[in-house]
Structures are given as C-alpha cells and as structure tokens.
Amino acid sequence: MKRLINRLRGRHYPLTGQIIWLTGASSGIGAALVPVLAAQCRHLVISARDISSLMPIAEQYANVSAMPADVTDPQSLALVAHHIDEVFGYIDTLIANAGTCEYLDVGQFDAALVRRVMHTNFDGLVNTVAAALPLLRASQRGYLVAVSSSVTWLPLPRAEAYGASKAAVDYFAKSLRLDLAQEGIDVSLVAPGFVKTPLTDRNHFAMPMRISAEQAAQAIVAGMQQHQHSIHFPKGFTRILRLLGALPDCLQWPLLKLFTRSQRKPRA
Ligand SMILES: NC(=O)c1ccc[n+]([C@@H]2O[C@H](COP(=O)([O-])OP(=O)(O)OC[C@H]3O[C@@H](n4cnc5c(N)ncnc54)[C@H](OP(=O)(O)O)[C@@H]3O)[C@@H](O)[C@H]2O)c1
Structure with missing residues (x-):
C-alpha cells in the first residue's frame, strides 16, 4: 500500500536497468544485498579485499562481477572505477558499505585502534566516493x-572509535547531499541497529532486537527505492535510540551511566 502511494506520488526509484557498485560485499549485510540487487538491477559490481570470498558470490549471477579493492587504498578503488568506466561508462548507484568495528578498552587506551577504525570507516568511504563520483556524474540518476x-544517535560505552567514525560519515554524507543536489545526485544514509553478521558475531554483549542480514538487505533496498534520506531499521530499536539521543543531558546522562555500569567487565 505504502509503495503504491509512493508510486502515485511519483516517489518510486526502481533499480531496474541500473548499474550499481557495492563495497564490502564479501560478507554480512553486503553479501545479503547481492541477491536482492542482482534480481533487479542491470549489472552489479561487487568489491571487497578478499576476492576468494567474492568470486563464489558473483558466480551465482549472470549480472554480477567481482573485483578486489581495499577502501583504504585509493589505487585499488581507482582500478575498479576504471574497469566500470571501460565497460559501462557510468554507475547509477554507489553503496559504500565496507566497514569494520573495534571496541576501545579505555583502561588500555589505544590511539592506533581509533585511527584504524577511522581509516577504514571514514577515510575508506571518502576514498570510495572519490573514485565513484565521476561515474555517478556520468549517470542520469546518480545516487550515493x-x-x-x-x-551515532547515542554515545555507547566502548564505541568511541566506531561511533566517531560513523558520526564522521553522517556529517560528510549530509553535507555532500547539499552540494551534490545541484548536480541531481541524491545521497542516503543507512543507520542499522544490530544485524547478525560476522562483525556482530564477535560481540560479547546483549544486542537487543538484532535482525538477520537478509532482513537488513530488504530494509535497505526498500529505503533506496524511495530515496529515503535516512534508512534506519529495525524501527522499534532505532526509534528508542533516537528518543534517548534527543533527551536533555540531565535525563540522558543517568540512563547512560546505568547502561555503562551494566556493560562494565568485572575487574580481575
Ligand atoms: N552488523 C551490524 O549490526 C551493523 C550495524 C550498524 C552498521 N553496520 C555497518 O554495516 C556495514 C557492513 O557491516 P557487516 O555487519 O556486514 O560486517 P561484515 O560482515 O564484517 O562485512 C564487512 C564487509 O566490509 C569489507 N571490508 C572491511 N574492511 C575493508 C576494507 N579495508 N576495504 C574493503 N572492504 C572492507 C569486508 O570484506 P573484506 O574483509 O574481504 O575486505 C566485508 O565484506 C559496515 O559499514 C558496518 O559498520 C553494521
């Protein structure tokens, strides 16, 4: 029904006929996006560092090709962009999904850990945009x-590096949206709650309302088809987080302290 209303409002953006580049496609949310995107788009280029994990995914579809690329290495991204340029001359959609997570133990403060996470999640996304932007500009309907x-909506314990890297992504993407609007290129931000992937399988804490990677992929594609600027899910979880994030400090702080205490590891 909602889709029909959006169609009537002219706010439906089909993936049909699109050329799409997806980073971080070798596992988790990225890998779950592949079948959903491949079923609708004209061609999907998938990238990640581990080509041996990407190839078996790509081989399942006639319209998916795989290329290795490390988002922290602009040259490897340039090779993918060059290949796409040679074959297609443009992309309609870039999904910058590659990312990592490491938690900080503040008792053993590790600046290198923070730099590592920032480098992959923020610098990596900026590098990806730099490589893909000329291809998006060559499309009639560029979408990032x-x-x-x-x-990013609420500070969580031990998430200093991860949260800061994603907050940087948020600001970067929102600002970019303003500047690229003049060129007709739209920008969406995806804000998942907990999704079951190899990334969260490493977590040793409670992950309320965790959903499957397949559910996440469906939610992302549904949001993309409406060009929702903020694609967030599962709604029950993200709405609570947003509400807590909007509380005044005098209310938010005691709640966060309570949460931090419950997450603290007992001292040996
Ligand atoms: N799972 C969640 O609950 C959750 C919640 C919020 C946001 N997210 C975000 O969703 C995205 C996907 O996460 P996920 O949970 O699906 O994690 P995942 O299963 O660990 O997948 C991460 C993907 O990123 C790729 N990647 C990592 N570092 C890379 C690098 N330097 N260069 C190129 N590719 C790289 C990995 O492939 P290679 O190792 O082969 O390179 C893999 O394909 C991330 O941006 C993450 O921050 C996840």
Missing part, C-alpha cells in the same frame, strides 16, 4: 548510499 550506524 552511505552505510553508517544508529550508534
């Missing part, structure tokens, strides 16, 4: 989807 996180 940046995968961030709902963590």
Whole structure:
C-alpha cells in the first residue's frame, strides 16, 4: 500500500536497468544485498579485499562481477572505477558499505585502534566516493548510499572509535547531499541497529532486537527505492535510540551511566 502511494506520488526509484557498485560485499549485510540487487538491477559490481570470498558470490549471477579493492587504498578503488568506466561508462548507484568495528578498552587506551577504525570507516568511504563520483556524474540518476550506524544517535560505552567514525560519515554524507543536489545526485544514509553478521558475531554483549542480514538487505533496498534520506531499521530499536539521543543531558546522562555500569567487565 505504502509503495503504491509512493508510486502515485511519483516517489518510486526502481533499480531496474541500473548499474550499481557495492563495497564490502564479501560478507554480512553486503553479501545479503547481492541477491536482492542482482534480481533487479542491470549489472552489479561487487568489491571487497578478499576476492576468494567474492568470486563464489558473483558466480551465482549472470549480472554480477567481482573485483578486489581495499577502501583504504585509493589505487585499488581507482582500478575498479576504471574497469566500470571501460565497460559501462557510468554507475547509477554507489553503496559504500565496507566497514569494520573495534571496541576501545579505555583502561588500555589505544590511539592506533581509533585511527584504524577511522581509516577504514571514514577515510575508506571518502576514498570510495572519490573514485565513484565521476561515474555517478556520468549517470542520469546518480545516487550515493552511505552505510553508517544508529550508534551515532547515542554515545555507547566502548564505541568511541566506531561511533566517531560513523558520526564522521553522517556529517560528510549530509553535507555532500547539499552540494551534490545541484548536480541531481541524491545521497542516503543507512543507520542499522544490530544485524547478525560476522562483525556482530564477535560481540560479547546483549544486542537487543538484532535482525538477520537478509532482513537488513530488504530494509535497505526498500529505503533506496524511495530515496529515503535516512534508512534506519529495525524501527522499534532505532526509534528508542533516537528518543534517548534527543533527551536533555540531565535525563540522558543517568540512563547512560546505568547502561555503562551494566556493560562494565568485572575487574580481575
Ligand atoms: N552488523 C551490524 O549490526 C551493523 C550495524 C550498524 C552498521 N553496520 C555497518 O554495516 C556495514 C557492513 O557491516 P557487516 O555487519 O556486514 O560486517 P561484515 O560482515 O564484517 O562485512 C564487512 C564487509 O566490509 C569489507 N571490508 C572491511 N574492511 C575493508 C576494507 N579495508 N576495504 C574493503 N572492504 C572492507 C569486508 O570484506 P573484506 O574483509 O574481504 O575486505 C566485508 O565484506 C559496515 O559499514 C558496518 O559498520 C553494521
């Protein structure tokens, strides 16, 4: 029904006929996006560092090709962009999904860990945009989807590096949206709650309302088809997080302290 209303309002953006570049497609949310995108688009280029994980995914579809690329290495991204330029001359959609997560143990403060996470999540996304922008400009309907996180709405314990890297992504993408609007290129931010992937399988804490990677992929594509500027899910979780994030400090702080205490590891 909602889709029909959006169609009537002229706010439906089909993936049919699109050339799409998806980073971080070798596992988790990225890998789950592949079948959903491949079923609708004209061609999907998938990238990640581990080509041996990407190839078996790509081989399942006639319209998917895989290329290795490390988002922290602009040269490897330039090779993918060059290949796309040679074959297609443009992309309609870039999904900058590659990312990592490491938690900080403040007792053993590790600046290198923070730099590592920032480098992959923020510098990596900027590098990806730099490589893909000329290809998006060559499309009639350029669209950039940046995968961030709902963590940016509320400071969470041990998430200093991850949260800061995704907050940087948020600001970058929102600002970029303003500047690229003049060129007809739209920008969406994806803010997942907890999704079951190899990334969260490493977590040793409770992950309320965690959904499957397949559910996440469906939510992302549904949001993309409406060019929602903020694609967030699962709604029950992200709305609570947003509400807590909007509380005045005098109310938010005691709640956060309570949460931090419950997450603290007992001292040996
Ligand atoms: N899972 C969640 O609950 C959750 C919540 C909020 C946001 N997110 C975000 O969603 C995105 C996908 O996460 P996920 O949970 O699906 O994690 P995942 O299963 O660990 O997948 C991460 C993907 O990124 C790729 N990647 C990592 N570092 C890279 C690099 N330097 N260069 C190129 N590719 C790289 C990995 O492939 P290679 O290792 O082969 O390069 C892999 O394909 C991330 O941006 C993450 O921050 C996830």
